[in-house]
Amino acid sequence: MTKTILIADDEPEIINVLTLFLEAEGFKVAAACNGKEALTFVQKGGIDMAIVDIMMPSMDGFQLIKLIRAQHKFPIIILSAKNQETDKIVGLGIGADDFICKPFSAMEVLARVQAHLRRTYEFNEATSLSDISQIRVGNMTLDHHSCMLYKREQPISLSSIEYKLLDLFMKFPGRVYTKKQIFEHAWSEHYFADDNTIMVQISRLRDKIEDHPKNPMYIKTIRGLGYRFAKKDELDEK
Numbered sequence: 001m002t003k004t005i006l007i008a009d010d011e012p013e014i015i016n017v018l019t020l021f022l023e024a025e026g027f028k029v030a031a032a033c034n035g036k037e038a039l040t041f042v043q044k045g046g047i048d049m050a051i052v053d054i055m056m057p058s059m060d061g062f063q064l065i066k067l068i069r070a071q072h073k074f075p076i077i078i079l080s081a082k083n084q085e086t087d088k089i090v091g092l093g094i095g096a097d098d099f100i101c102k103p104f105s106a107m108e109v110l111a112r113v114q115a116h117l118r119r120t121y122e123f124n125e126a127t128s129l130s131d132i133s134q135i136r137v138g139n140m141t142l143d144h145h146s147c148m149l150y151k152r153e154q155p156i157s158l159s160s161i162e163y164k165l166l167d168l169f170m171k172f173p174g175r176v177y178t179k180k181q182i183f184e185h186a187w188s189e190h191y192f193a194d195d196n197t198i199m200v201q202i203s204r205l206r207d208k209i210e211d212h213p214k215n216p217m218y219i220k221t222i223r224g225l226g227y228r229f230a231k232k233d234e235l236d237e238k
Contacts, residue, residue: 003048003117004028008038008064009079010056014102018051021106022113035059042068049117051109052096054080054087062094069095075116079104118181135170138235140209140218142170151209161186162205169219169229178226202227 005027007015012033019029030047032038036058041047050068054061065076075098078091083101091099098112135142141150147163149156158166164186168177179198180191186201206213217235220228 002026002028003121004030004046005113006030006032006038006041006047006050006052008032008035008050008056008061009053010034011053014053014079017106018109021110025110025114027113033057035061035064038064039067042072047072047074048121049075049077049113051077051079051113054078054082054091062090065091065094065096075120077109077112077116079109135167137170137173137229138218138232140170142166149209156208158208159204161201162208165201165205166209166229169227173229174231174234176222176225176228182226 005022007018007022007029009015010033015031015033019031022029030041032041034057038050038052038056039059042050052061052064056064061078061080065078068074068076076096077098077100078088078096079100079102080087080091081102088099097116100109100112133144135144139152142148142163143150144167147158147160149158149163149166165182168182168185177185182198183189183191187197202219203213206216206219209218210216218230220230222228
């Protein structure tokens with residue numbers, strides 16, 4: 001589902017630049033030039049995240065964040081020229097999730113938006129799915145209680161990283177995961193283009209689960225992007 005990002009800032013140039021970058025990534029944007037207008041958008045519903053300036057007419061960012069937090073838990077990023085340590089402490093203390101100082105890089109803002117959305121929504125989605133005791137794709141079954149994999153009913157022991165990788169892949173067969181998404185899910189660390197670590201773990205996992213690791217049937221490489229797990233209808237053995 002497309003996420004809607006609220007931008008509250010009294011500088012039209014900033015709204016225009018951020019809107020351009022966010023819409024290019026498939027997000028919807030709700031733009032407000034003051035705090036009261038931004039609050040109206042929030043009250044109407046459908047906002048998944050907010051980027052809020054501090055110094056705005058009608059209602060400043062701090063007041064807006066307090067009112068949002070009284071009713072909503074979606075991520076909030078402060079984007080402000082007020083870069084004193086006290087401003088950051090106050091902003092984070094009243095409920096903001098992040099603080100970016102002006103002038104800023106639009107790419108950095110986009111990266112942080114994606115990171116916060118991923119943690120807030122994909123993590124919660126994955127948590128609810130983890131309540132299911134097993135995931136089955138073709139002849140492969142991942143048991144959440146024992147953290148074991150069963151292939152054709154035969155148990156396969158997994159390391160913690162291997163379990164996390166299969167847990168990610170098998171929840172959404174056919175979905176392509178980037179190397180960054182894979183690394184940050186399995187290792188719970190920020191990704192620094194550590195392709196070799198991922199390749200080694202994928203190779204080890206293929207050795208365990210594939211009939212022919214050099215010609216994998218389950219874990220597919222998507223060149224230039226990452227990896228995905230085969231959908232049931234792609235597998236030779238149904």
